[in-house]
Amino acid sequence: MQWWKETSIYQIYPRSFYDANGDGIGDLPGIIEKLDYIKDLGFETIWLSPHYASPQRDFGYDISDYFSVAPEYGDTEDALQLIDEIHSRDMKILFDMILNHTSDQHPWFQESRSSKDNPKRDWYIWRKGNGPGKPPNNWACLPGGSGWKYDNTTDEWFFHNFLDFQPDLNFRNPEVKKAMFDTMRYWLDRGVDGFRLDIFHSIYKDDQFRDNPFSWKYVPTSDFDEGYFQKLEYNINRPESFALAKEVRQVIDEYSPDRFVIGEVFGKDVVKKYLGENQDGLNLILQFDLIELQGADGNKAQEIRNILQRYESEYSPPFLPTYSVGNHDRRRYISRIENNQGLARLLALLQYTARGVPITYYGDEIGIPDGDLPHIGAKDATAHKYWWLPPALARSLHLYVNRDGCRTPMQWDSSPNAGFSKTSSARPWLPVHPDFEICNVEKANKDPYSLLNIHRNLLHLRKAHDSLRSENLQILEGLPESVVGYSRKSESEDTNIYMNLGPEPVKFHHASGKILFRTDPACTADGAIELPAWSGIVLQ
Numbered sequence: 001m002q003w004w005k006e007t008s009i010y011q012i013y014p015r016s017f018y019d020a021n022g023d024g025i026g027d028l029p030g031i032i033e034k035l036d037y038i039k040d041l042g043f044e045t046i047w048l049s050p051h052y053a054s055p056q057r058d059f060g061y062d063i064s065d066y067f068s069v070a071p072e073y074g075d076t077e078d079a080l081q082l083i084d085e086i087h088s089r090d091m092k093i094l095f096d097m098i099l100n101h102t103s104d105q106h107p108w109f110q111e112s113r114s115s116k117d118n119p120k121r122d123w124y125i126w127r128k129g130n131g132p133g134k135p136p137n138n139w140a141c142l143p144g145g146s147g148w149k150y151d152n153t154t155d156e157w158f159f160h161n162f163l164d165f166q167p168d169l170n171f172r173n174p175e176v177k178k179a180m181f182d183t184m185r186y187w188l189d190r191g192v193d194g195f196r197l198d199i200f201h202s203i204y205k206d207d208q209f210r211d212n213p214f215s216w217k218y219v220p221t222s223d224f225d226e227g228y229f230q231k232l233e234y235n236i237n238r239p240e241s242f243a244l245a246k247e248v249r250q251v252i253d254e255y256s257p258d259r260f261v262i263g264e265v266f267g268k269d270v271v272k273k274y275l276g277e278n279q280d281g282l283n284l285i286l287q288f289d290l291i292e293l294q295g296a297d298g299n300k301a302q303e304i305r306n307i308l309q310r311y312e313s314e315y316s317p318p319f320l321p322t323y324s325v326g327n328h329d330r331r332r333y334i335s336r337i338e339n340n341q342g343l344a345r346l347l348a349l350l351q352y353t354a355r356g357v358p359i360t361y362y363g364d365e366i367g368i369p370d371g372d373l374p375h376i377g378a379k380d381a382t383a384h385k386y387w388w389l390p391p392a393l394a395r396s397l398h399l400y401v402n403r404d405g406c407r408t409p410m411q412w413d414s415s416p417n418a419g420f421s422k423t424s425s426a427r428p429w430l431p432v433h434p435d436f437e438i439c440n441v442e443k444a445n446k447d448p449y450s451l452l453n454i455h456r457n458l459l460h461l462r463k464a465h466d467s468l469r470s471e472n473l474q475i476l477e478g479l480p481e482s483v484v485g486y487s488r489k490s491e492s493e494d495t496n497i498y499m500n501l502g503p504e505p506v507k508f509h510h511a512s513g514k515i516l517f518r519t520d521p522a523c524t525a526d527g528a529i530e531l532p533a534w535s536g537i538v539l540q
């Protein structure tokens with residue numbers, strides 16, 4: 001099997017992971033110092049959120065030079081050393097690649113905006129307005145508001161699918177496509193094992209610039225294809241973007257050993273197209289169903305069963321789903337599930353034992369809660385747009401507009417600043433979550449059933465049992481209502497997973513077997529299977 005089909009991914013937000021030089025900002029040498037932690041947990045691949053030169057208005061998702069490293073994170077030598085150190089631990093590294101847009105400070109955009117006849121003019125999407133002060137059409141950008149920004153240098157508007165300092169590149173211009181493919185090749189040549197592709201579904205826009213149709217929805221749907229009173233029909237998920245997925249795959253496939261790309265794409269019923277009918281598009285796409293999971297009430301067993309069933313039918317082999325509960329854009333999952341530690345353990349059990357690639361965002365392995373940080377004065381630029389929206393109202397609408405909350409520093413120990421900065425007097429770029437004295441790596445290491453040890457043990461279990469990495473998953477029937485069960489088979493073994501996703505204990509008869517793993521020491525399988533509330537077991 002190709003290595004990326006069996007891998008497990010740990011996402012690092014470089015600014016927040018470990019600050020080795022004491023300036024309050026995480027850095028590449030800091031990541032290098034902590035690689036053994038990630039290796040020991042059992043992760044095989046690291047996805048590094050952007051570390052390139054950037055004005056940091058969107059913390060690296062606004063790149064001003066794809067070939068250099070942001071000085072506060074280190075330099076090119078550090079990036080190359082990071083790649084080497086990861087490989088020397090027999091691990092892989094994915095860089096984040098932003099093809100859709102650059103920073104407005106990128107020299108390409110500076111040239112492009114300077115005059116209508118500049119050779120780079122057509123590298124971005126420029127249009128005349130629809131009358132004085134009126135944008136060329138009604139397209140909303142993904143964070144809300146018009147996607148067009150007026151530029152008085154040339155009296156035209158440029159388009160941005162994200163924030164207005166992130167102008168979209170024009171992929172219809174072959175020079176742009178070539179420049180961006182060469183950017184990927186530059187890092188592939190230096191050993192990176194692939195990329196996570198930022199808002200890949202946004203890259204092509206309608207070539208006729210048709211208005212988006214009206215919709216009654218203001219708050220965006222979870223698929224992000226409707227909202228702000230329109231259906232985002234013409235500025236995302238265009239057929240040319242599905243075709244681009246195949247071209248990107250060809251670039252990746254120029255390299256051996258295998259490299260891979262995983263796309264950030266949103267949209268109802270269409271995202272699978274990015275994988276290509278013959279699995280000749282992006283290798284994987286990020287899936288957000290567990291990231292959308294809210295609360296710890298309701299029928300959680302049914303919600304999880306539905307996700308499993310859908311992934312198994314839509315992404316049956318050779319396709320492969322991905323499982324993650326959090327990322328750098330969404331409220332921390334432990335807070336979303338109301339700090340239900342049992343459910344948190346079960347989500348880890350699901351992630352690492354279901355058929356798919358698990359992706360864990362730094363800090364979720366110890367359950368760092370979401371930072372309760374105000375919109376006003378936020379570091380995150382989307383919060384600046386929504387400064388007027390009270391955080392409690394935003395939460396009740398499931399709108400997460402201040403992403404500072406999920407980016408607070410990693411909590412290593414209970415020393416000042418949670419051990420995030422090597423120098424204890426440093427002032428971290430975001431406040432450390434106040435619970436760091438009870439929630440940190442050092443403390444979690446000591447408890448055999450801590451969330452951290454659950455992650456570690458499951459990752460090692462997954463490595464040791466080929467059934468857990470096989471292409472086979474069968475959902476088990478005839479179990480109590482609150483229990484989700486599935487079997488994983490390989491040539492040499494048969495493994496059953498049972499999770500009690502409810503607040504009452506359950507006792508039932510099903511296959512018996514040796515206990516390989518349990519999320520709670522009180523789970524037993526002695527004749528009958530007995531699972532306390534919110535607990536699960538793996539039987540061989």
Ligand code: NOJ
Nearest residue numbers: 058061162198199328329
């Ligand atoms: C999606 C990324 O995950 C997010 O952090 C970023 O702000 C936008 N794309 C724009 O690049």
